[in-house]
Amino acid sequence: MSPSSPSRLRRTAPPAALAGLSLVLGACASDQGDGASGAYEAPDADLSASITYGVWDQNQVPAIQENIAAFNELYPDIEVTVNVTPFSEYWTKLQTQASSDTLPDVFWMNGPNVGLYASNDKIEPITGAVEAGDIDPADYPESLVDLYTIDEVSYGVPKDFDTIGIWANAGLFEEAGVALPEGDWTWDEFQETAAELSEALADQGAYGAAGGMDGQTTYYNTVFQAGGTVVDGDVSGYATPESEAGIQFWTDLIASGGSPSISQLTDTTADQWFTSGKLAMYWGGSWFRSALVDSAFADDIRVLPLPVGEEQATVIHGVANAVSASSGEKQAAQALQAFLAGEEAQRQQGDAGAIIPAFDGTQDAFAASMPAAGLETFLDAVEYAQPLPVSLNSAAWNAAETELLPQAFSGERPVADVAEDLATRMDAALAEE
Amino acid sequence: MTTVSDRPAPPGAPSRGGPVPAASGAPRRPRRRTSPDGLWPWLFVGPLVAGIGVFYLWPIVQTAWYSLTETGPFGGSAFAGLANYVEMFQDPELYVSLGNTLLYTAIVLIGIPIAVGLASLLNLPGLRLAAFYRVLFFLPYVAMPTAIAMVWRVIFNGDFGLVNHALALFGVDGPYWISTPGAATVAVAIVGLWSSLGFSMIVLAAGLKNIPPELYEAAELDGASRWRQFRSVTVPLLTPSVFFVTIVTVIAGFQLFDLLYAILGSSNPVLTRSMSLVYFFYREGFVNNDRGYAAAIAMFVFLVIGIATAIQFRLQKRWVQSD
Numbered sequence: 001m002s003p004s005s006p007s008r009l010r011r012t013a014p015p016a017a018l019a020g021l022s023l024v025l026g027a028c029a030s031d032q033g034d035g036a037s038g039a040y041e042a043p044d045a046d047l048s049a050s051i052t053y054g055v056w057d058q059n060q061v062p063a064i065q066e067n068i069a070a071f072n073e074l075y076p077d078i079e080v081t082v083n084v085t086p087f088s089e090y091w092t093k094l095q096t097q098a099s100s101d102t103l104p105d106v107f108w109m110n111g112p113n114v115g116l117y118a119s120n121d122k123i124e125p126i127t128g129a130v131e132a133g134d135i136d137p138a139d140y141p142e143s144l145v146d147l148y149t150i151d152e153v154s155y156g157v158p159k160d161f162d163t164i165g166i167w168a169n170a171g172l173f174e175e176a177g178v179a180l181p182e183g184d185w186t187w188d189e190f191q192e193t194a195a196e197l198s199e200a201l202a203d204q205g206a207y208g209a210a211g212g213m214d215g216q217t218t219y220y221n222t223v224f225q226a227g228g229t230v231v232d233g234d235v236s237g238y239a240t241p242e243s244e245a246g247i248q249f250w251t252d253l254i255a256s257g258g259s260p261s262i263s264q265l266t267d268t269t270a271d272q273w274f275t276s277g278k279l280a281m282y283w284g285g286s287w288f289r290s291a292l293v294d295s296a297f298a299d300d301i302r303v304l305p306l307p308v309g310e311e312q313a314t315v316i317h318g319v320a321n322a323v324s325a326s327s328g329e330k331q332a333a334q335a336l337q338a339f340l341a342g343e344e345a346q347r348q349q350g351d352a353g354a355i356i357p358a359f360d361g362t363q364d365a366f367a368a369s370m371p372a373a374g375l376e377t378f379l380d381a382v383e384y385a386q387p388l389p390v391s392l393n394s395a396a397w398n399a400a401e402t403e404l405l406p407q408a409f410s411g412e413r414p415v416a417d418v419a420e421d422l423a424t425r426m427d428a429a430l431a432e433e
Numbered sequence: 434m435t436t437v438s439d440r441p442a443p444p445g446a447p448s449r450g451g452p453v454p455a456a457s458g459a460p461r462r463p464r465r466r467t468s469p470d471g472l473w474p475w476l477f478v479g480p481l482v483a484g485i486g487v488f489y490l491w492p493i494v495q496t497a498w499y500s501l502t503e504t505g506p507f508g509g510s511a512f513a514g515l516a517n518y519v520e521m522f523q524d525p526e527l528y529v530s531l532g533n534t535l536l537y538t539a540i541v542l543i544g545i546p547i548a549v550g551l552a553s554l555l556n557l558p559g560l561r562l563a564a565f566y567r568v569l570f571f572l573p574y575v576a577m578p579t580a581i582a583m584v585w586r587v588i589f590n591g592d593f594g595l596v597n598h599a600l601a602l603f604g605v606d607g608p609y610w611i612s613t614p615g616a617a618t619v620a621v622a623i624v625g626l627w628s629s630l631g632f633s634m635i636v637l638a639a640g641l642k643n644i645p646p647e648l649y650e651a652a653e654l655d656g657a658s659r660w661r662q663f664r665s666v667t668v669p670l671l672t673p674s675v676f677f678v679t680i681v682t683v684i685a686g687f688q689l690f691d692l693l694y695a696i697l698g699s700s701n702p703v704l705t706r707s708m709s710l711v712y713f714f715y716r717e718g719f720v721n722n723d724r725g726y727a728a729a730i731a732m733f734v735f736l737v738i739g740i741a742t743a744i745q746f747r748l749q750k751r752w753v754q755s756d
Contacts (some may be wrong), residue, residue: 088699092719099507116722120507205592213700266612266701267590395720399705405704 012133020283040128048077049332054104055082056090059290063352067345071336078186078332103324105333106340111147111158111317111387112394121391123155124323124330126337131156134338140358143387144290144318155228156320158358160285160349163381164217164306171300174281177338181304185224187249190307194258197280209281210270211259211409212250214317215401217283218389222246225309230389235433236397236426238419242310247419249309250409262410286366286378293370295346301370303377316385396429443445448519499728506722527730529706530713531737533618537709538686544586545678548633551668555634556641567638572584574631582695585624586611590695611697617707621693630693633678640674641667645738672753680745687738690715710734 001136055064068080083104085093091113097103098117109117117123129135131338137145140158148156155157173180176197190209197208212218219236220230228243230236253259262275274282277297281304282288292301306314317409321334321340339345353369367375391397400422408418475482490693500517502510519526551570573581583615588595589610597607644667653660690711697704708716711734718727 095506095719095722116506120505122507214700262702264592264613265596265610266698266703267586267592267609393722394723399716399720402700403702430505 008034021300021432033138033139033380035244040126040134041131041132041331042132042338043075043078043331045075046077047332047335049334050079050081051105051327051329051336052081052083053355054085054090056085056087056108057354058084058086060349060352060354063349063354066305066348066352067340070344070348071339074339075332075335078335080336088386093161099243099297101326102307103326105327105329106321106323106336109148109320109322112390114148114155114320114322115150115390115392117322118153118155118177122325124325124327124334125153125155126157126323127153129334130339135341139341139343139360141170141316141318143385144320144358147318147387147390148320156322157424159319159321159340160355161316161318161358161382162356163316163378163383163385164221164283164285165377166304167274167282167292167307168302168304169274169277169280169297169300170373172197172206172277176280180302184312184313185307187222187307187309190278191249191256191258193340194253195256198257198259201280207260208258208279209253209272210281210283211254211262213262213263213270213402213406216317217285219247219250219405220276220315220389221283221306221313222309224313224315224386225306225311227310231391231430234391234430236423236430237360238348238426244415244419245311245335247405248409248415251411251415254409255411286356286375287296287354288313289366289370289375293353294336294390298370299372301373303374305377305381312384314381314385316382317386317388354413374419391430392433393429396432400425400429443697494734496728496731496735499725500732502725502728504724504728506724510725513725516724520726521729521733524679526705526708527733528710528712530710533707534687534709535691536618536626538683540619541625541682542679544626544630545633545682548630548637548669548678549675550670551590552634552637552641553663556638567634570634571631573628575637576628578691579695581624581628582692583721585620586696589620610711612701612703614703614706617697617701617703621689621696621707624696625686629682634683636678637671637674638756639669644670663693669754673755676745676749676753680742683745684738685739687711687734687741710737735755 006170009014053068055061061084064082071080072078073222088268090108094103094113095105098120103122103355114123126135130137135157137154140315141161144161145154148154148158158232170180177200178193179198179419181193182309198206201207206365212222216231223230223237223243223246226242226245226249228237228240230238230243238247250259254261259265260268265273270279270282271284271288271291273296274284275277275291283306289396292298295301306312321337323330323337329332345365346362347365349355350357350365353366356363356366363379367379369375404418404422404425407413408415434677469656500512501513503513503516504510540658555566555570560566581725587593591597591607591609594607596610600607610616648663648666648670652666659667663715688711689709693707693709693712695717697707701707704712710730714727714730714734716729717723
């Protein structure tokens with residue numbers, strides 16, 4: 001049961017995006033060799049059309065409605081209908097729609113899926129809007145722009161981003177008599193704190209921290225911190241000493257009693273442990289704010305930076321707005337896409353507080369939405385963030401991770417064995433792409 | 434409607450059995466349908482037949498075709514012959530999921546004798562609030578599988594669940610049901626059994642109503658006890674209903690998906706060791722985007738259900754009492 005967070009991702013995306021091409025979109029816009037049409041012209045104000053906008057997060061709908069109201073001041077005759085599909089069904093539905101060319105005119109896209117849709121010509125490139133100056137890629141974090149750029153063609157405008165931090169329950173720290181860590185800390189310090197907390201809180205069934213069941217929020221971060229990789233070009237990066245150290249981190253945490261066991265975490269997920277006040281430290285994304293802001297212990301929430309291993313690292317990912325290549329109202333859809341990418345719409349998103357908007361300089365409102373917590377940590381993390389590891393068919397090896405890694409975390413099998421097994425299966429999956 | 438004599442009768446016009454289709458020179462065969470109904474019956478069953486054709490038969494043909502192809506995530510396929518089947522039969526996950534499906538079906542079948550007992554208890558003369566009990570037992574069947582699954586997830590929770598709490602009262606240390614491979618299948622099967630009881634009971638209760646009361650009166654005159662009546666009158670005369678319920682339960686068992694998906698969750702580490710055939714199909718088709726391979730699995734499920742049903746029809750002669 002994964003939390004249906006705005007940025008939870010599974011499945012496919014392009015290796016090229018990871019390679020970190022630092023190409024600015026404008027530079028490649030003139031090079032239209034790759035079958036990317038990207039024709040674009042901002043419509044007249046009296047264009048009359050009816051379009052749909054497909055999203056997966058109900059929490060963000062109020063902010064989206066504000067965006068649409070502002071959009072309708074410019075284009076009063078373009079009617080936008082928002083379709084919300086829960087994340088767990090979103091991709092299955094989108095795939096069915098794409099197969100029959102009935103995609104929403106504008107829809108949310110994520111990193112693991114963009115490669116699949118872009119390489120099958122389901123998404124309209126944003127090349128035209130960039131050339132016309134209505135979208136400027138320089139306004140968004142580079143790693144996100146890269147994530148949606150495939151073979152030098154860009155297919156989406158970043159809408160928001162998220163990084164990973166540690167959500168801490170200061171109340172539990174106090175009860176346990178453990179001091180809240182300040183500033184950067186090491187792996188060892190984190191492990192000791194977790195074990196200490198678990199021991200002090202044992203009589204109320206609470207734990208210091210929770211082990212890793214999910215790549216984006218847990219083990220990808222420690223693999224990066226140890227200097228390892230998940231996807232290295234077109235092979236798996238798991239069977240290296242560095243990546244194994246990143247996995248070992250979680251095995252050690254569970255073995256020390258600093259975390260509930262893998263079985264316990266399957267029955268009751270880490271975020272549930274935390275929101276029910278039974279977990280002192282939860283590795284989670286910035287999107288988790290929505291789940292906490294109204295909780296009974298909202299005032300006790302603090303955000304700590306992830307511990308530093310061989311290096312400092314966190315995973316970054318963000319959602320983008322994409323236009324359907326088969327849209328019947330493409331001009332209106334592109335106008336909405338360009339508007340949503342603009343500073344005004346992004347500021348409205350940030351003020352609503354549900355997400356961190358991608359547009360540079362509109363992020364302060366997010367940090368201010370829970371002043372005592374120190375949400376700046378998520379913004380500061382952009383500096384040392386690494387993009388979420390994806391490939392053209394991420395889903396195939398994500399399934400292997402979910403199946404095999406818990407065997408290492410629980411101590412059932414040695415980490416090195418599991419890592420090798422996983423790398424073999426992952427290489428086979430990557431070779432089929 | 435004046436010059437119709439040389440045209441085929443319009444749909445719905447009563448055929449007079451006259452020389453309308455006689456234009457061909459072929460020797461006339463005796464007409465199958467000599468009734469004067471003509472096209473009328475077809476007009477009435479037509480929508481249903483069309484529905485079955487479009488929503489049942491055509492998809493079967495399509496799936497059979499896709500199972501012979503390499504189909505991409507957005508359609509577009511290349512003929513692959515039997516490659517998908519060869520790959521499938523070499524895939525150990527097929528046998529794991531087949532085993533789990535069989536285990537699940539076997540456990541759910543235990544529900545039938547329970548349902549027979551409960552249905553006859555509910556049928557006892559003079560039972561008060563019988564309608565209330567019937568509704569109570571039927572509720573799980575009409576409730577949404579996802580809602581049921583969420584409740585049972587809590588009940589099966591290893592740390593805070595009702596089941597382990599109850600077991601602890603007897604000094605038994607319950608497992609983490611949902612995250613232990615064998616236990617997970619059993620846990621899902623218990624929920625499946627529980628939620629199918631209502632349906633079986635309704636069918637069996639209808640069967641009970643069909644047993645002539647005179648038989649019980651006669652048995653009573655002969656001095657048969659309640660238990661003896663149950664064994665010698667109720668059970669034999671109920672076998673046609675039991676047969677029907679068994680067929681339906683086995684088919685539903687082989688199609689297990691929603692309960693498993695909702696109870697175990699999609700990121701459960703023991704999922705690959707606990708999945709059913711249909712879950713295997715779902716994962717290949719909708720998670721791994723391998724549509725052709727998934728179609729081959731679907732054909733396999735179709736075949737397995739067909740065989741299981743054929744065997745049951747064979748065996749029915751031995752135990753089903755028909756009059």
